Amino acid sequence: MLTIKNLKANIENKEILKGINLQVNAGETYAIMGPNGSGKSTLASVLAGKEGYEVTSGEVIYEGENLLDLSPEDRARKGIFLAFQYPVEIPGVSITNFMKTSINEIRKYNGQEPMNAVDFLKLLKDKAALVELDTKMTKRFVNVGFSGGEKKRNEIFQLAMLDPKLSILDETDSGLDIDALKIVADGVNKLRNKSNAFIVITHYQRLLNYIVPDFVHVLHDGKIVRSGGKDLALHLEEYGYDWVKEENKKAVTS
Amino acid sequence: MSGEDKILDELAGKKYKYGFVTDIELDTIPKGLNEDTIRFISAKKKEPKFMLDWRLNAYRNWLKMKEPTWANIHYPPIDYQDIVYYAAPKQRTKLNNLDELAPEIKATYDKLGIPLEEQMVLAGVAVDAVMDSVSVATTYKDKLSELGIIFSSMSDAIKDHPELIEKYLGSVVPQGDNYFAALNSAVFSDGSFIYIPKGVRSPMELSTYFRINAAFTGQFERTLIVADEGSYVSYLEGCTAPIRDENQLHAAVVELVAHDNAEIKYSTVQNWYPGDKEGKGGIYNFVTKRGICAGVNSKISWTQVETGSSITWKYPSVILKGENAIGEFYSVAMTNNYQQADTGTKMIHLGKNTKSRIVSKGISAGHSNNSYRGLVRVTKSADNVKNFSQCDSLLMGDKCGAHTFPYFEIKNNTATVEHEATTSKIKDEILFYCNQRGIPEEDAVALIVNGYAKEILNNLPMEFAVEAQKLLAVSLEGSVG
Numbered sequence: 001m002l003t004i005k006n007l008k009a010n011i012e013n014k015e016i017l018k019g020i021n022l023q024v025n026a027g028e029t030y031a032i033m034g035p036n037g038s039g040k041s042t043l044a045s046v047l048a049g050k051e052g053y054e055v056t057s058g059e060v061i062y063e064g065e066n067l068l069d070l071s072p073e074d075r076a077r078k079g080i081f082l083a084f085q086y087p088v089e090i091p092g093v094s095i096t097n098f099m100k101t102s103i104n105e106i107r108k109y110n111g112q113e114p115m116n117a118v119d120f121l122k123l124l125k126d127k128a129a130l131v132e133l134d135t136k137m138t139k140r141f142v143n144v145g146f147s148g149g150e151k152k153r154n155e156i157f158q159l160a161m162l163d164p165k166l167s168i169l170d171e172t173d174s175g176l177d178i179d180a181l182k183i184v185a186d187g188v189n190k191l192r193n194k195s196n197a198f199i200v201i202t203h204y205q206r207l208l209n210y211i212v213p214d215f216v217h218v219l220h221d222g223k224i225v226r227s228g229g230k231d232l233a234l235h236l237e238e239y240g241y242d243w244v245k246e247e248n249k250k251a252v253t254s
Numbered sequence: 255m256s257g258e259d260k261i262l263d264e265l266a267g268k269k270y271k272y273g274f275v276t277d278i279e280l281d282t283i284p285k286g287l288n289e290d291t292i293r294f295i296s297a298k299k300k301e302p303k304f305m306l307d308w309r310l311n312a313y314r315n316w317l318k319m320k321e322p323t324w325a326n327i328h329y330p331p332i333d334y335q336d337i338v339y340y341a342a343p344k345q346r347t348k349l350n351n352l353d354e355l356a357p358e359i360k361a362t363y364d365k366l367g368i369p370l371e372e373q374m375v376l377a378g379v380a381v382d383a384v385m386d387s388v389s390v391a392t393t394y395k396d397k398l399s400e401l402g403i404i405f406s407s408m409s410d411a412i413k414d415h416p417e418l419i420e421k422y423l424g425s426v427v428p429q430g431d432n433y434f435a436a437l438n439s440a441v442f443s444d445g446s447f448i449y450i451p452k453g454v455r456s457p458m459e460l461s462t463y464f465r466i467n468a469a470f471t472g473q474f475e476r477t478l479i480v481a482d483e484g485s486y487v488s489y490l491e492g493c494t495a496p497i498r499d500e501n502q503l504h505a506a507v508v509e510l511v512a513h514d515n516a517e518i519k520y521s522t523v524q525n526w527y528p529g530d531k532e533g534k535g536g537i538y539n540f541v542t543k544r545g546i547c548a549g550v551n552s553k554i555s556w557t558q559v560e561t562g563s564s565i566t567w568k569y570p571s572v573i574l575k576g577e578n579a580i581g582e583f584y585s586v587a588m589t590n591n592y593q594q595a596d597t598g599t600k601m602i603h604l605g606k607n608t609k610s611r612i613v614s615k616g617i618s619a620g621h622s623n624n625s626y627r628g629l630v631r632v633t634k635s636a637d638n639v640k641n642f643s644q645c646d647s648l649l650m651g652d653k654c655g656a657h658t659f660p661y662f663e664i665k666n667n668t669a670t671v672e673h674e675a676t677t678s679k680i681k682d683e684i685l686f687y688c689n690q691r692g693i694p695e696e697d698a699v700a701l702i703v704n705g706y707a708k709e710i711l712n713n714l715p716m717e718f719a720v721e722a723q724k725l726l727a728v729s730l731e732g733s734v735g
Contacts, residue, residue: 048686048690049689049690050686051682051686071689071694072686072689072690073689073690073692073693073694073695075690076689076690076691076692077692081690082690084687084690087687088681088683088684088687089684090684090687090688090701090702090705091705091706092704092705092706092707092708092709093701093702093704093705093708097701098691098701101691101693101697101701102691102692102693105691105692105693105694105697106692109692141705158691162691162692
C-alpha cells in the first residue's frame with residue numbers, strides 16, 4: 001500500500017527525518033514509537049502533505065503513485081487520513097456540516113454524486129454509535145469547547161465516517177484518561193479490516209495494549225533504529241528509550 | 255445544507271453572476287437636477303401637492319448641505335448634474351395580475367432566480383417587485399388587505415393613503431438628516447410602504463427585490479414601514495444589479511416605526527455590482543436606514559448581509575424611545591478586490607430599561623477596506639440601559655484593511671455597556687485540517703467564512719440564508735492564495 005524509501009525532510013533547513021524506510025501493507029497495523037523530538041509527528045505531517053516541510057530526498061509510493069506529488073486534499077481523497085494530535089477548532093461549522101462537505105468532496109473526486117441526506121444521516125448515526133459518540137455532539141461546532149478526549153474521539157469518528165485506506169494516528173493517546181483511551185482504541189479496532197492499514201504514532205506503550213500492532217518501529221533521531229513485533233513495545237515500556245539511544249550512539253560511533 | 259453544494263457549483267463560475275441588462279423601453283428625462291426635475295417627477299407620479307412641497311423643501315435643504323467626508327471611504331467627486339433622476343419601465347396597460355407583466359421584466363426575474371409566481375405559490379412571499387423606479391407588480395395584496403395590512407409601492411401609498419404618508423414620511427429620517435437623505439427626499443422615485451394595523455401579525459414574510467436597470471440612473475428608493483400597537487412584520491430586501499462601467503449612485507432611505515408592543519424585523523441581502531477586480535465600476539451605496547421604537551416593549555431588528563457595491567455607507571440605527579424597547583443589529587459585511595465599506599449602527603437609548611445588541615462581522619479580502627462604525631448613546635433619562643456590542647474582523651491576505659470605530663456616549667451611570675472586538679486571520683492550521691479531509695482551499699475558506707458569519711445568517715429567513723451563504727462564497731472568489 002505504502003512504501004517509504006530513504007525519506008529525508010527538513011523544517012526550516014533543519015533535518016528532522018534522516019532516511020526513513022518503511023513498508024506498509026493492507027490489513028496490518030504499525031506502531032511508530034519514539035522519544036520526544038525523534039521525528040514521529042514530522043513523519044505524519046510529511047505523509048499528509050502539510051506545508052513547511054521540505055523533502056530533500058527519498059520517495060513515498062502510495063498505491064503505485066508518487067505521494068509527494070499530490071496536494072494534501074488529493075491525498076485525503078485517495079484514502080489517506082490523519083488523526084491530528086492537536087485538532088483545530090472551526091467556529092460556526094458543525095461536525096455534521098464538516099463531514100458532509102468532506103464526504104461529498106471525496107465523492108466528487110471519485111466521480112460520484114453527492115450523498116443523499118437520508119444515507120448521510122444513517123451513516124452518521126451508525127458511525128457515531130461505533131465510536132460511542134453521542135449524535136448530539138455532531139451538531140456542535142468542530143472541536144469548539146471540546147475536552148481533549150472529545151477532540152480525539154471526534155477524530156476517530158471522522159475516520160470512521162471517511163473509511164480511509166491508510167490511517168495515521170498522531171499521538172491519539174496523548175491527553176486521554178484510561179476510559180477515553182479504551183473507547184478510542186475500541187473504535188479503531190472495530191474499523192480494522194483486511195483492506196486498510198493503520199500507522200499508530202505514540203510515545204507510550206499504553207495505547208498498544210488496546211490497539212495491538214502487527215509491527216513496532218522505534219524512531220530515534222530521524223531514523224528507524226529498531227523494528228519488531230508487539231513485544232518490542234513492552235520492552236520499551238519496561239526499559240524506556242534510553243537503551244535505544246545508547247545503542248544508537250554505539251552503532252554510530254563503532 | 256444543500257446550499258453548501260450549490261456553493262461549490264457557484265465557485266466554478268468566476269464572473270459576476272447577475273451581470274445582464276434587460277432591454278426595456280424607458281421613459282426618461284434628461285440628466286440633471288433642479289426644481290423642474292422635481293416637479294416633473296412629482297407630476298409624472300400624479301402626487302398630491304403636499305408631496306411636491308415636501309420634495310422641494312428637501313431639495314432646498316440639500317442645496318445648503320455638504321457631502322459628508324468623515325467616513326473611511328474614498329471616491330472621485332460625484333457630478334449630481336450628470337445623473338438621470340427618473341426612469342420608468344413602460345407598461346402597456348395597468349396590471350390586473352402578474353400574467354400581464356411585461357415579458358422582458360418577467361425574464362429578468364427568471365434570470366435572477368426569483369420567478370414571481372413560484373415565490374407566490376411556494377414560498378408564500380408577497381413580492382413588491384421594483385424595477386428601477388416604478389413598482390411593476392404587487393402581489394398578495396388581497397390577502398393582506400383582508401387583515402388590514404397595507405403593502406404597496408410608495409407611489410401608490412402616496413395616492414391611496416396620503417394621511418399616513420404625511421404623518422410618517424420623514425418622521426424618523428427628517429429631510430435634512432444628512433446629505434444623501436435630503437437628496438433622496440427630493441427625488442425619490444419609488445419604494446415600498448407597509449402598514450400593519452393594531453394587533454395584526456403579518457402572516458407572511460414581505461419582500462421586495464430591487465434592481466438598478468437603466469444606465470446612468472441613480473436609484474433613490476424610499477421605504478416606510480409602520481407597525482401599529484401589538485403588531486409584527488418581517489420584511490426582506492434583496493438586491494442584485496447588472497454590470498456597469500460607470501459608477502452608479504444609490505441613495506435609499508428606509509424608515510421604520512414600531513408602536514407599543516410592536517416588532518419589526520428587517521433583513522437585507524445586498525449584492526449590488528461591486529466593480530471588477532481592478533475596482534472599476536460598481537455601485538455607490540449611500541443608504542440611510544433608521545427605525546424608531548416609539549412605543550413601550552417595542553422591538554426593531556436589523557439584519558444585513560452586505561457583499562456588493564464598490565462603496566457601502568450605511569448605518570441602520572434604532573432610536574429606543576419606548577420603555578423596555580429592544581434594538582438589534584446583526585451584520586456581515588464582506589469586501590473583496592477594491593471594495594470599500596464603512597458600515598455599522600447607532601443605538602440611541604432614550605427610554606428606560608431599553609436594550610440593544612450589536613453583532614458585526616467584517617470580512618476583508620483583496621485590496622479592500624472594511625470599517626465598522628458604531629455609536630451607543632445613553633441619554634440622561636434612560637435608566638438601566640443594557641447594551642452588548644461585538645465587532646469581529648476577519649482578514650484574508652495582507653493587502654486589505656479592517657477598522658473598528660466604536661463610539662460610546664453614556665450619560666446615565668445605571669447603564670451596562672459591553673464591547674468586545676476581535677481581529678483574526680484564517681489560520682493555515684485550519685486550512686490544512688480541511689485539506690486533510692479532502693476539502694480544497696477555496697471551499698475550505700467558504701466553509702470557514704460561513705461558519706464565522708453563522709450567527710448573522712441564522713437571523714435571516716431560511717430562503718435568504720441559503721442565498722446569503724452562496725453570496726459569501728461567490729464574493730470571495732479569487733481571494734485565496
